[in-house]
Structures are given as C-alpha cells and as structure tokens.
Amino acid sequence: MTSAAPLRLAVPNKGRLEAPAVELLKGAGLEFELSERRLSAGVRNADIELLFVRTEDVAEYVADGLVELGLTGADLVAEHGGALRTILPLGFGACSLVLAVPRDAAVTSVTDLAGCRIATSFPRVTAAFLADAGVEAQVVEVRGAVEVTPQLGVADAVVDLVASGSTLRVNGLRPIATLLASEGVLVARDGTADGDERVGGLVDMLRSVLDARGREYMMMNAPADALDRIRALIPGLSGPTVMPLADPAFIAVHSVVERSQLWRIVPALKAAGARDILVVPIEKVVR
Ligand code: AMP
Numbered sequence: 206m207t208s209a210a211p212l213r214l215a216v217p218n219k220g221r222l223e224a225p226a227v228e229l230l231k232g233a234g235l236e237f238e239l240s241e242r243r244l245s246a247g248v249r250n251a252d253i254e255l256l257f258v259r260t261e262d263v264a265e266y267v268a269d270g271l272v273e274l275g276l277t278g279a280d281l282v283a284e285h286g287g288a289l290r291t292i293l294p295l296g297f298g299a300c301s302l303v304l305a306v307p308r309d310a311a312v313t314s315v316t317d318l319a320g321c322r323i324a325t326s327f328p329r330v331t332a333a334f335l336a337d338a339g340v341e342a343q344v345v346e347v348r349g350a351v352e353v354t355p356q357l358g359v360a361d362a363v364v365d366l367v368a369s370g371s372t373l374r375v376n377g378l379r380p381i382a383t384l385l386a387s388e389g390v391l392v393a394r395d396g397t398a399d400g401d402e403r404v405g406g407l408v409d410m411l412r413s414v415l416d417a418r419g420r421e422y423m424m425m426n427a428p429a430d431a432l433d434r435i436r437a438l439i440p441g442l443s444g445p446t447v448m449p450l451a452d453p454a455f456i457a458v459h460s461v462v463e464r465s466q467l468w469r470i471v472p473a474l475k476a477a478g479a480r481d482i483l484v485v486p487i488e489k490v491v492r
Pocket of ligand 1: 279281
C-alpha cells in the first residue's frame with residue numbers, strides 16, 4: 206500500500222542522537238540537505254520527508270500521527286508510554302536507565318527506598334519500576350542535572366541515564382539497579398506502517414548499513430588443499446566464495462568476517478596456508 210503523501214520520518218534536530226541518525230540515513234543512501242535552521246527536508250531520491258524535532262518530542266509526533274516513523278531513544282519511547290512499536294534497533298546511543306544512591310548511603314536495593322524521594326526525568330518508567338517492586342516512594346520530576354539532586358538535598362536517590370557511569374561516579378553516586386537498557390530505535394505507531402512498502406524499503410536499507418558495521422570483506426589466495434581448514438575459519442554469510450587461480454594448485458577465497466574476530470582469524474588463516482590476504486570495508490549487506 207502506498208499513498209500520495211511522502212512518508213514522514215521525525216529525526217532528532219540536536220543532541221547525542223542527531224549525528225549518528227543523520228549518518229545512518231545518509232549511509233542508507235538517502236539524499237537530503239541539512240541547513241542550520243532546518244525544520245524539514247525532502248529526500249531527493251526517495252518519497253520521504255524528514256522532520257527535525259527535539260529528541261524528546263519524536264515519540265509524541267509518531268503517537269499523534271504527525272509522522273509515520275520516528276527515530277529516537279528507546280528510553281524516551283518507554284517514558285512516552287504510548288502505543289508505539291519498535292521497528293528496528295539502530296545500534297547507537299546505547300545507555301541504561303539506572304537507579305543510583307549516594308555512595309555512602311545504607312541502601313542496597315530498591316526496597317530500602319520506601320518513603321524516600323527519587324529524582325528523575327523519567328517519572329513514568331520510575332513509577333512503574335517502583336510499583337513492580339512494591340515500593341512506595343516519592344518520584345520528583347526534574348529536567349536535567351538529575352545527578353546533583355542528592356547533593357542539593359532535593360532527593361535521596363536518582364533514576365538517570367548512564368553510558369559509562371563516570372557522571373554518576375563524579376557526583377558520588379552508586380548504581381543499585383537497572384530499569385532498562387536503551388539505544389536509538391526506529392518506531393512507528395502500533396498497527397501502522399506495516400503494509401507500506403516504503404517503510405519496508407527504508408528498513409531494509411537501514412538494516413543493510415547496520416549489518417555491514419563491524420564486518421569486513423576478506424580475500425586471500427591459498428593452496429587448494431587448504432580449503433577445508435580455511436572454510437572452517439571463515440564460514441561467511443552463505444559460505445565463502447571459492448575461485449580457481451591460473452595455477453590449479455591454488456584458489457582464491459573471499460568471505461565476510463566479523464571485524465572483532467580478525468585478530469584471531471588472520472594468524473589461523475596464515476597457519477592454514479593462506480597468503481596475499483586483503484581486508485576491505487563493506488558498505489551494505491542486503492539480505
Ligand atoms: P539528547 O538529550 O538530545 O542529547 O539525547 C538524549 C538521548 O540520548 C537519551 O534519551 C538517550 O536515548 C540517548 N543517550 C545515549 N547515551 C546517553 C547518556 N550517556 N546520557 C543521556 N542520554 C544518552
């Protein structure tokens with residue numbers, strides 16, 4: 206099913222998710238201009254319009270039907286609480302929403318926080334977590350600088366986003382529970398976008414870029430009788446490509462490998478007799 210209006214996609218206009226979102230969309234081949242005071246941009250080579258909005262507003266835009274798709278953090282989707290469906294996790298913007306207390310507090314678990322004040326920008330997720338744990342505590346909604354609220358005497362604990370945990374440590378806080386793990390996600394409203402082939406096409410292209418990340422293409426020459434050992438080392442996506450060389454005693458083998466495994470695979474390939482090993486980047490993997 207397609208419609209006359211372009212497919213609208215809300216994208217963060219600033220903040221942590223903006224640059225990786227734009228990089229992913231461009232990597233998927235969408236051609237559009239970015240300008241300083243941009244609110245929207247038409248995609249030149251696809252029936253798609255991008256709307257640049259605040260990261261925390263994306264879920265609302267999607268839920269209200271102002272756009273068909275949104276790109277935002279899973280944490281913000283959870284906090285919005287609307288009927289949104291994650292179509293594709295995007296592998297960037299990874300962080301966790303954690304419950305943390307002052308380092309020296311005599312608190313080991315959430316149950317010790319009954320009657321306490323918990324500061325957060327995620328009141329809905331926090332309230333649900335406390336209800337699940339059967340703990341009655343006061344949720345204090347704050348916007349920004351959540352981690353300083355215990356020092357200010359405004360709260361006894363915080364629920365805040367962390368990536369490395371260094372901000373918590375600098376502010377003398379110690380995590381005691383994780384409420385959720387988050388990353389950038391592509392979302393749609395529940396029950397929509399399913400039959401739209403433009404959504405399917407966009408998702409395929411985004412996924413092809415994500416699948417290519419962390420992978421490399423390897424090429425090598427090897428003695429023909431080393432094929433079984435080499436194949437065991439580099440099984441590839443559907444098996445390695447094997448080609449004869451001018452000298453019938455030798456073959457060329459090509460395969461896709463995980464970059465993180467290269468340090469282990471390359472010496473083993475050499476030991477198996479492979480030589481002239483080339484490793485080149487992959488842009489997309491379309492399945
Ligand atoms: P922004 O406030 O616009 O920079 O983006 C906030 C969003 O970035 C959050 O909702 C998360 O989805 C994501 N994020 C990734 N790492 C972190 C982090 N260390 N702290 C806060 N947000 C993060």
